[in-house]
Amino acid sequence: MAITLTRTVQRIETYPAMTPAPEGEETYPTLMVVYNDLFDDADDDQLPVTATKVLHFTKGDDMSGQDNLVKTIATAIWL
Numbered sequence: 444m445a446i447t448l449t450r451t452v453q454r455i456e457t458y459p460a461m462t463p464a465p466e467g468e469e470t471y472p473t474l475m476v477v478y479n480d481l482f483d484d485a486d487d488d489q490l491p492v493t494a495t496k497v498l499h500f501t502k503g504d505d506m507s508g509q510d511n512l513v514k515t516i517a518t519a520i521w522l
Contacts, residue, residue: 446484452510453477453495457520471502472520476513 454477460470476498483491500506502521506514 446482446487446490449481449483450510451479451481452512453479455513455516457516474500474513474517474520476500476509478510 456475456477458473458475460472462470464470478496478498480494480496481491482494498509500509500517506517509517
């Protein structure tokens, strides 16, 4: 009787750094992550339901709660 959440990465997109950079600033590639959140309860005939969540990241953002694939890609583009 408990609703469970299963989160999966639907897609990851990377975008190049803004060029030219504003004077005195460095720019870095950005990352967009689309997650599918599946909510399910075996005892509820209205479920499962899938919701889409879109997150945007740039260098320096906290990635600790993200999927390992997202962290791997972020590390690769922000070295």
